[in-house]
Amino acid sequence: MIELRTSPHMKGTLSLPQIMHHVIYALLPICAFAVYQFGISALALILVVTLSCVLTELFFNYISDKNSNPKKSLNDYTAVITGILLALTLPPGFPLWMGAVAGFVAISMGKTLFGGMGFNLFNPALLGRAFVQAAFPVAITSWTPGGLTDRFTQFIPSSLTLPFTAPASIDGFTGATPLALHKFEGTSTSFNDLFLGFSSGSLGETSSLLILLCGTYLIIRGIMGWRIPLAIFISTIIISGTFFLFDNSYPSPLFMLSSGGLMLGALFMATDPVSAPVTPAGMWLFGILIASITIIIRLFGGLPEGIMYAILFANATVPLIEAIAQPRKFGHVARKGAGK
Amino acid sequence: MSILDFFKYKTFAHGIHLPDKKEHTREQAIRRLPFAPELIVPLSQHFGTPAKAIVSPGQEVVRGELIAEANGFMSVPIHAPASGIIKEIELYPTARGPKTESIVIKTWPGASQRTASFEPVNIPSLTHEQFIKAVQDTGMVGLGGAGFPTHIKLSVPPEYSIDTLVVNGCECEPYLTTDHRLMLEQTAELLLGTSMLMKALGAKQAIIGIEDNKMDAVEAIKGHLSGVEHIQVKAVQTHYPQGSEKLLIKVLLGREVPSAGFPYQVNVVVQNIATITQLGKLLPQNQGLIERVVTVTGTGVKKPGNYLVPLGTPIRFLLEHVGFSGSAKHLILGGPMMGSTVASLDVPITKPVSGLLVFNEQSIEKVSDDVYPCIKCARCVDACPMHLNPSMLGQLASKREYESMQENFNLMDCFECGCCSYVCPSNIPLVQYFRISKSIMRERAIEKQNND
Numbered sequence: 001m002i003e004l005r006t007s008p009h010m011k012g013t014l015s016l017p018q019i020m021h022h023v024i025y026a027l028l029p030i031c032a033f034a035v036y037q038f039g040i041s042a043l044a045l046i047l048v049v050t051l052s053c054v055l056t057e058l059f060f061n062y063i064s065d066k067n068s069n070p071k072k073s074l075n076d077y078t079a080v081i082t083g084i085l086l087a088l089t090l091p092p093g094f095p096l097w098m099g100a101v102a103g104f105v106a107i108s109m110g111k112t113l114f115g116g117m118g119f120n121l122f123n124p125a126l127l128g129r130a131f132v133q134a135a136f137p138v139a140i141t142s143w144t145p146g147g148l149t150d151r152f153t154q155f156i157p158s159s160l161t162l163p164f165t166a167p168a169s170i171d172g173f174t175g176a177t178p179l180a181l182h183k184f185e186g187t188s189t190s191f192n193d194l195f196l197g198f199s200s201g202s203l204g205e206t207s208s209l210l211i212l213l214c215g216t217y218l219i220i221r222g223i224m225g226w227r228i229p230l231a232i233f234i235s236t237i238i239i240s241g242t243f244f245l246f247d248n249s250y251p252s253p254l255f256m257l258s259s260g261g262l263m264l265g266a267l268f269m270a271t272d273p274v275s276a277p278v279t280p281a282g283m284w285l286f287g288i289l290i291a292s293i294t295i296i297i298r299l300f301g302g303l304p305e306g307i308m309y310a311i312l313f314a315n316a317t318v319p320l321i322e323a324i325a326q327p328r329k330f331g332h333v334a335r336k337g338a339g340k
Numbered sequence: 341m342s343i344l345d346f347f348k349y350k351t352f353a354h355g356i357h358l359p360d361k362k363e364h365t366r367e368q369a370i371r372r373l374p375f376a377p378e379l380i381v382p383l384s385q386h387f388g389t390p391a392k393a394i395v396s397p398g399q400e401v402v403r404g405e406l407i408a409e410a411n412g413f414m415s416v417p418i419h420a421p422a423s424g425i426i427k428e429i430e431l432y433p434t435a436r437g438p439k440t441e442s443i444v445i446k447t448w449p450g451a452s453q454r455t456a457s458f459e460p461v462n463i464p465s466l467t468h469e470q471f472i473k474a475v476q477d478t479g480m481v482g483l484g485g486a487g488f489p490t491h492i493k494l495s496v497p498p499e500y501s502i503d504t505l506v507v508n509g510c511e512c513e514p515y516l517t518t519d520h521r522l523m524l525e526q527t528a529e530l531l532l533g534t535s536m537l538m539k540a541l542g543a544k545q546a547i548i549g550i551e552d553n554k555m556d557a558v559e560a561i562k563g564h565l566s567g568v569e570h571i572q573v574k575a576v577q578t579h580y581p582q583g584s585e586k587l588l589i590k591v592l593l594g595r596e597v598p599s600a601g602f603p604y605q606v607n608v609v610v611q612n613i614a615t616i617t618q619l620g621k622l623l624p625q626n627q628g629l630i631e632r633v634v635t636v637t638g639t640g641v642k643k644p645g646n647y648l649v650p651l652g653t654p655i656r657f658l659l660e661h662v663g664f665s666g667s668a669k670h671l672i673l674g675g676p677m678m679g680s681t682v683a684s685l686d687v688p689i690t691k692p693v694s695g696l697l698v699f700n701e702q703s704i705e706k707v708s709d710d711v712y713p714c715i716k717c718a719r720c721v722d723a724c725p726m727h728l729n730p731s732m733l734g735q736l737a738s739k740r741e742y743e744s745m746q747e748n749f750n751l752m753d754c755f756e757c758g759c760c761s762y763v764c765p766s767n768i769p770l771v772q773y774f775r776i777s778k779s780i781m782r783e784r785a786i787e788k789q790n791n792d
Contacts, residue, residue: 003669004683008758008770009676009697010358010514016712016765076712118713119767225718278718278731322732329750330726331586331599 014222020077022223026214026270027084033210034203038144039151040161042203048096050083055182060112078117082106085268088204089261089308090132093144093156097163098136105131122315123272126308133308139167141247143177143200177302179260182251194258201260202322208258213268224271227280231287232266233257239295241279250299262294265307275315282318282325289314289321349552351577352587355725356759358580358677360553361514365637370558372519373661375422376446379652381407382434382442385690386481387488388414393443399426405453407443416479416489419628421650422447432682435673435693442688445652453726458626463536471540478622479629479691483521484508484583484612485674487692490619493611494540497605505538505602506592509613510576510583512551513675516695518633519613521646523550523557526617527564533620534571541609546571546591548613551578580677581757585610587725599753614694633657634689640666640700649689656685658696666700677758712766720760720770726753730760732769737773741759746781754778 057079059257061072084107090099106128133140144156158167178189178199193199195209204211218224236256243250256262261269270276270290274283277286290310297306360420366692384390391408399405402422424447460653466474496502501628505532511519523530534546551560552575559572576582582606586597588610595606603610617628630651649658655671667769672679673693689696720730728750736745745751751774760770 002671002681002685003681005670006769006775007676007680007683007756008762008771009670009672010432010758011761011767012356012763012765013762015767016715019765055507085412116713118715130379155550168599195785270554273715273717276716278716280718280721283718285763314517326729326749327721327727329599329728329753330590331596331601 002061003233003339005230017076019223020081022218022221023081024074024077024084025270026218027081027088029214030088030204030210030264031084033207034088037146037151037206039148039154039155041144041151041156042092043088044096044155044159045092045094045099045203046084046087049087049103050080050088052100053079053083053086053107056104056107057112057338060108071321076117079107082124082128084219085264086128088264089125089129089202091143091202092146092246093167095136095161095167096159096195097161098132098139101135102132104128110126112264118274120274121271121318123275123304123310126249126269126312129308130312133252138189141180145200148205171245177208177260177304178255179298182255182259183298183304189255191254191258194255199259204264205261208263211263211267214240215263218267223275224267228270228276228287228290229266231284232262232270232291235288235291236262236295239292241297243295243299256295256298260305261307263295265311266290269307270311270314270328273317275318277321277325279322279325279327281327282321285321285325286314286318290292290319343368348411349575349577350390350591351579351582352591352725354581354723354727354759355587356762357578357580357721360578362517362520362553364644365515365635365646366520368517368521370525370646370648372648373650373658374454374518375451375650376653376657377423377447377449378654379424379445379447379650380432380442380654380686380688381418381421381445381652382432382440382688382690383707384434384440385418385487385651385692388416388492389553391415391418393429393441394428395429395443396674397426397428397705400424401426401445402456403451403453404458404630406628407445410476410479411664413476414489414492416481416491417628418443418479418764420445421630421652423451424448433687435680435682435687435690437680440589442652442676449784455630455729455761459591460624461626462625464539467690468540469779474623474626478619478627478775480619480622481629481691482612482613483614483618483632483692483694484685485678485692485694487690490611490615493609496541496609499620500604502541502604502609503594503607504609505534505541505543506585506587506608506610507546507548507582507613508588508610509548509554509557509615510582511554511613512578513679513695514580514678515697516635516675517638518635518646518694520554520557520613522617522633523554524560526621527560529620530561530613530617531564531568531620533570533616533618533623536620536623537609537611537616538570543609544570548573548583549576549588549592550574550721551576551582553578554563575711576725580759581725584725584755584757586755597644599750615665632689632691632693633691636662636698637694637695638670638672638698638700640664640668641698643758651690652688654686655682655696659685659698659753664698664700667788668695668698668700670699672697672699676761677762678756709767711768714766714768717765719763719765724762725757725761726755728753730774733777734760734768734770734773737777742777742780742784745777751777751781 110124110127161167237253240256241253293310427444432442480490
């Protein structure tokens with residue numbers, strides 16, 4: 001039997017599930033480091049949030065289309081990635097039930113509401129994170145320092161808070177993040193600690209080096225674009241460097257780069273292809289916009305960290321960016337060379 | 341290929357790097373195929389008006405004799421590929437899909453390969469008009485795959501002057517090695533054809549562009565070029581779709597053909613290497629195009645190689661001759677990126693067919709049938725050699741916004757090279773979308789013209 005097909009009859013090697021698998025592989029070391037630092041609370045949080053995301057997707061698939069296979073959209077593993085990324089933005093002692101809520105909101109409001117994978121306007125993980133930031137402002141700013149001695153045998157007390165109750169504040173389990181320290185108390189954290197990850201913060205924002213390595217792996221394998229992270233890094237250095245040169249009380253560019261969620265945001269959130277521009281010029285604009293807003297929020301806003309809102313805001317501007325940043329088509333400019 | 345080679349030869353922006361898969365046939369010298377018992381010669385093997393048959397069933401024809409004449413300027417004549425008797429003039433399936441009128445020749449058993457001889461022509465003595473007419477009389481079309489009549493490409497509007505003839509020896513499609521073999525084996529004819537065309541066009545120079553996976557061809561031509569001025573050979577990077585004429589002009593000369601324009605607007609004419617080689621052979625002898633070189637390869641082919649095939653040879657005969665194991669699952673005429681699959685083994689080899697790829701159960705690529713939504717990963721944007729936005733075009737096509745595709749996103753600049761579909765991780769059939777959208781827009785334009 002001769003089979004008819006349309007050209008091209010060859011196909012590149014990467015398929016969408018393969019891309020998503022690679023992203024998960026790249027996130028695993030970051031998760032492992034988070035578990036090493038924060039113990040079983042971190043592990044439980046990652047599992048709960050991811051499970052919540054997957055179940056939410058399954059649930060919405062089930063109620064929205066009973067005819068097709070509801071498990072089909074899980075095959076692309078995007079729900080798992082959203083879950084892991086969302087968990088990595090949460091503080092280690094974040095109550096597990098709130099994590100489940102975050103996962104539910106991320107998938108339901110961030111993804112399925114828009115029509116599922118490929119149609120969301122905003123990064124689902126960040127949308128979930130923004131929701132819990134507004135809903136549970138105390139829990140999401142309670143940072144547990146890493147490296148506690150009994151972290152592998154004992155949960156951080158706040159993790160196991162009963163659903164629909166607020167966690168009791170327990171002394172000795174909270175500490176400020178480097179950005180908050182700098183902003184509200186004027187003390188700076190050493191670059192080495194920030195870079196290698198021995199400071200407090202969300203699960204996945206502690207070691208800039210590890211995130212950078214994992215992101216670089218994806219870029220080298222051709223899984224992820226390089227323009228957006230590079231645009232964010234370069235413009236962060238230039239903008240914060242300018243402030244730093246004029247007034248040394250502003251944080252240094254290196255501190256800016258390696259602290260908070262910038263590394264994770266630039267490499268794993270802003271590069272979410274669905275909510276980013278597709279044109280090269282658009283990607284540069286997008287990155288510059290994210291870096292500028294992040295720095296404005298960090299330096300002059302009421303919050304210590306701004307990458308989340310910066311990326312969400314930039315997501316919203318993507319249609320505008322694409323309207324002005326289309327590529328120059330071949331043969332569309334007055335030609336050079338010989339005349340008539 | 342080492343990193344250094346990567347920077348050695350010039351190339352264009354975007355496009356893709358493909359596995360070239362030419363290893364099975366690149367060393368195979370061109371071999372002549374015997375005549376099939378019946379040749380099916382379609383009257384439309386070119387872009388334009390079909391030719392008009394001037395023979396009738398029962399009539400005897402000699403190899404090389406005119407059997408169908410050109411029907412106007414946008415048409416080319418057809419010559420008998422073998423001596424025999426006309427069996428019938430009927431509708432037969434062709435590579436393009438719909439059945440077209442074809443002349444069926446029952447070849448004499450043991451017919452000679454000798455071609456009818458005609459009065460030789462002194463090419464340099466011809467005027468420009470006579471030269472164009474002589475080219476049309478050979479029945480020549482673009483042998484690289486487009487099938488566009490060669491004499492029309494050579495008929496440059498008088499307000500443009502041509503300074504450069506670009507000879508396209510890129511053969512950027514994987515698997516195909518016909519141009520490669522011709523450059524190695526028929527270098528003299530190639531250079532003869534090149535200088536004839538240069539003179540006819542008034543071009544000051546000719547540049548032969550060859551991809552750097554065929555350095556032996558570059559050397560072979562250079563060997564013939566000692567003492568020849570104005571013809572140079574340039575290696576370019578192996579990079580798909582380098583063989584597209586607009587991209588080749590850009591790489592070799594740095595000139596950009598305007599959108600919807602023609603190469604003569606930047607003072608260039610591009611011709612395929614096989615076309616020029618054939619012209620070099622046919623024009624002085626006043627003969628017509630009756631055979632061409634076809635690469636036959638693929639997973640089940642027992643004797644892959646480059647065969648000189650009489651036009652009209654059915655695929656079935658060709659496959660029987662080269663041997664085939666397993667069942668033919670995919671039959672592709674042309675290259676794997678832009679060629680088309682055929683449904684029947686009775687489809688004949690025609691003028692533009694440069695390759696026959698046959699794949700059995702072990703398919704050419706394990707293509708998954710799962711189509712995912714576009715995730716806007718921008719791989720297609722980075723692959724499109726025309727710098728279009730296939731991601732956006734694809735979304736518009738699925739919403740049937742054809743007008744917007746044409747007006748805002750330059751749909752018509754797409755030449756269906758297939759790069760976007762090749763890289764798409766979501767497996768979206770982008771090229772197929774664009775092919776349909778383009779034909780709808782063309783129909784609408786004709787409708788609009790008729791209504792006005």
